Amino acid sequence: MAASSSRGAAAAAVDDDDEPYLLGFIISKIVGMRYYRGKVHGRETVGLVRQPLNRYDNNAIAVFNARNDQVGHLPGALAAVLAPLLDSHLLAAAQGIVPRSGSKINPNAYSLPCQVHLFARPAAASVVEAALHEAGIDLIHVDHPEFALSQAAAVMEQFKKPDRDRDVDKLFSLVGKEGKNQTQPMDPPGDVVLSELFGHQKEALGWMVHREESADLPPFWQEGEDGGFENVLTNQKTEKRPPPLKGGIFADDMGLGKTLTLLSLIGRTKARNVGAKKARGGKRRKVEDGGEGSRTTLVVCPPSVFSSWVTQLEEHLKAGSLKVYMYHGERTRDKKELLKYDLVLTTYSILGTEFEQEDSPVKDIEWFRVILDEAHVIKNSAARQTKAVIALNAERRWVVTGTPIQNSSFDLYPLMAFLRFQPFSIKSYWQSLIQRPLEKGSKAGLSRLQNLLGAISLRRIKEMDDGNKSMVELPSKTVLACYIDLSAEEREYYDQMEQEGRNKMQEFGDRDSILSNYSTVLYFILRLRQLCDDVALCPLDMKAWFPASSIEDVSKHPELLKKLALLVDDGDDFDCPICLSPPTKTVITSCTHIYCQTCILKILKSSSSRCPICRRTLSKEDLFLAPEVKHPDEDGSGNLESDRPLSSKEDADLAGSAPQKGRL
Known part of the structure; x- marks a missing residue:
């Protein structure tokens, strides 16, 4: 746990290149211990929390x-x-560590030694060092000969002896073996x-239940031998048994039937709950306070897969077997x-919207289970929707x-924070033990990540072999390339967009x-790909670049x-004489x-x-x-999309893209 300002909400997110790093540590002590009931056992990481409203000292x-x-x-001082x-x-940030002592800590001690580790961004490092120097406080920085005395896990690992019993990598290698x-x-x-489950789905179900x-x-x-419990990575000790980590990462490849x-x-939760009620004499469970019997599962997903959950419910589940509520719209x-429902479906955007609303029921409920579908959506730990799901x-x-x-x-860090997997749900631990070793190309960092994920995740891909059989029996994939000529309108739009992109590239060059504007380059490439599919896919703000205004109104x-x-009044047929169909985006020539x-065109x-x-x-002039010209026999009741011309791609698909037509 690290100290932060009480106004931390106002701090802006920073780029990865400006991430805080360990500046050094100060040797100090914890005082005033006789006034508090909290205890520290052996080497332990302690949290430093600013208390600007402390009535005795606003610097507390x-x-x-x-x-x-x-x-x-x-x-x-x-x-x-x-x-x-x-x-x-x-x-x-500032992080406190009570160093390991050769003797047992006196529970009645008035003070304890403490190493205060300071983290600063590169731009602020010189200012921090100058402030400490002016105050006469000795900062033991990375190049200081006593820096190896730091009890921080990352530093201890850097200066560890090869035969240390508590080798950090050895600890990781043992994770999940039992x-x-x-x-x-x-x-x-x-x-x-x-529906009948495939073998790999039954294995996944068994793993999740376990x-x-x-x-x-x-x-x-x-x-421990004394009946207590110790975290061998952080040295945290407690007499109360830590609760098990109920959940994990279900990371099967797309198409393997995760839903x-x-x-x-x-x-299974519903079935067991019903069985339990029958065993208790069929008494109806109480859900008013979300207490005993509350077995509601909250599923959070992007809007794009919301309908997929609904479809899967209809196709694979017995009608009425689960009570489902769509927490969406009204x-x-x-x-x-x-809490009367077995399953509540909602989206990340809704949770983000309600995050700061005091009357949001989603925040107040103690859910039986929360499932984050397409969880890579929360890879940005600073996003409001990420904070909302972590707070559930x-x-x-x-x-x-x-x-x-x-x-x-680092995309994994928000997932660890949601799972409440300590200490990796604490950013400083994730960075020191996993992220930084990986960024430095350390094999130890990769090994740790593999061992860590192996303990809490399940990942299979379609190509994975189980003996002589693949994971899923699928026919071999056939790739058919069909080359299609863009229409005159599509080509004009494409050329205009391409030229705009070239101009931007020239400007950047x-x-x-x-390199600093690579996202803009990717943006143009995406728009060009969309234009190849259908002009309608291009967002409205980009259509302002199109030559639509080149044809005068x-x-x-x-x-x-x-x-x-006069043509409309006469009831003339408005079929285009070229395509013999009602015209789309009607154009009248100077010759009427x-x-x-x-x-x-x-x-x-x-x-x-x-x-x-x-x-x-x-000419174009x-x-x-x-x-918009409405055909005389139209009643306006047709599909709103019927007036939109088919794109070249859609036209080729409907025509079958037949090889005999030379469209391979």
Whole structure:
């Protein structure tokens, strides 16, 4: 736990290149211990918390043990120097460690030695060092000969002896070894799930049930000879048995049926709950206070997969077997109502919106289980929706994603924070033990990450072999390349977008800033790909770049507008004479003939740019965009999308992209 300013919410997120680093440590002590009941056992990391509203000292920095009990506070002279640095965010964090002592700690001691480790961003390091020097405080920095005396885990590892009993990498290698093969495949509850599960889905269900119902100690915890419990990584000690880590990371590859496996897990909860009620004489469970019998599962997913959950529920579950509530759109604010359901579906955006709302029922409920589907959405730990899901209260927590790491290993940190997997849910521990060794290319960092994920995650891919059989029996993939010519309109849009991109690239090149603007380059590439699919995919803000204004509006030419009105009054058929279909994006020529915009532009780009009816020579200046013309026999009840022309890609798909037409 690290000290931070009480105004920490105002601190802006920083780029990874500006991440805080260990500046050094100060040898100090914890004082005032006789006034508090909290105790420290052996070497232990302690939290330093600013207390600007302390009535005795507005520079106060309190010290809390790993069980969040206050132990004492830092000496006033040291606090007077560190407090302004923390409040102004020049110091990113301060972490306290009570060093290991050769003798047992006196429980009645008035003070204890403490190493205060200071973390600062590179830009603020010199300011912090100058402030400490001016105050006469000795900072033991990285190059100091006594730096090896630091009890921080990362520093101890750096200066460790090869034969140390508590080798950090050895601790990681032992994680998850016990009970690794205790899981057995499990069938779903037949009275809830109608579909038959594949073998790998049954294995996953068995693994998830074991993770939820096992009473094993969390990783890195051991039971001592005196009956107490110790975290061998942080040296935290407690007399109370730490609760098991109920949940984990379900990271099967896309297409292996994770959703059905999760529904089977939820269905098993419902089936067992119903059985328990029958055993108790059929008494109805109480849900008013979310207490005994509250078995509601909250599933959080992006809007794009919301409908997929609904489809899976309809296809694989017995109708009415699960009570499902869609916490989306118009929704209840009554938590008692939500607790009546077996499954509540919502989205990350809704949780982010309600994060700061005091009357949000989702925040107040103690959920039986929370499942984060497509959990890589919360890879940004500073995002509001990430903070919202981490703050959820739940007995069991599951992270579900086929791509747990998208950009870097730091994407995993928010997942650890959601799972409440200590100490890796604390950013400083994750960075010192996992992130920094990985960034330095250390094999130890990779080995630790593999051992850590192996203890709490399940990952299979379709190509994985089980004996002589693949994970899922699928036919071999066939790739058929179909080359399609863009329409004249699509080509014009594409060329305009490409030219804009080239101009931007030239501008960045002239300023030697291409690398710092790489996201803009990727943005243009994405838009070009979208234009190849369908012009309609391009966002509105980009369409301002398109040459739509190159065709003048007919409203500025009363004689042509009058001719168009006469055609409508006469009830003339408005079929385009080129494609013989009702025109889309109607264009009227200076010779008063009506065409589709796409059709007439294609004619203008040909060798004979003449009006197909009167053979008059035409240019783009002779074309005028007409207002939407409604066909006389239309009643307006058709599909809103029916007026949109098919893209070249859609047209080729509907035509079958037949090889005999030479479109391979």
